Amino acid sequence: MAESDAYLGGGRMVGDRDWFMQGCDRCRQGILSGKADNPELIVTSVRMHAHLRRCWFCAAWWEDGEREAHVVEEREARVLFPEAFDG
Numbered sequence: 053m054a055e056s057d058a059y060l061g062g063g064r065m066v067g068d069r070d071w072f073m074q075g076c077d078r079c080r081q082g083i084l085s086g087k088a089d090n091p092e093l094i095v096t097s098v099r100m101h102a103h104l105r106r107c108w109f110c111a112a113w114w115e116d117g118e119r120e121a122h123v124v125e126e127r128e129a130r131v132l133f134p135e136a137f138d139g
């Protein structure tokens with residue numbers, strides 16, 4: 053297993069981008085553990101089969117999907133999860 057790979061719970065994997073470049077230590081660990089410091093759930097998209105989460109420590113947006121999770125830029129988050137930005 054390459055250093056950049058990491059398992060999420062339930063057989064999910066992180067995205068193929070460099071894991072250690074994403075977010076901060078706290079939200080990466082939170083995404084992996086699903087417990088402490090898991091980025092705050094902003095919205096769940098049935099269409100995307102994914103959650104949008106935000107880390108309040110580093111302000112990263114996370115697309116947290118069924119099979120993997122990765123950081124997205126805010127403009128991507130707005131496209132993927134417009135319901136989170138209504139109003």
Ligand SMILES: [Zn+2]
Pocket residue numbers: 075076077078079080107108109110111112
């Ligand atoms: Zn973070």
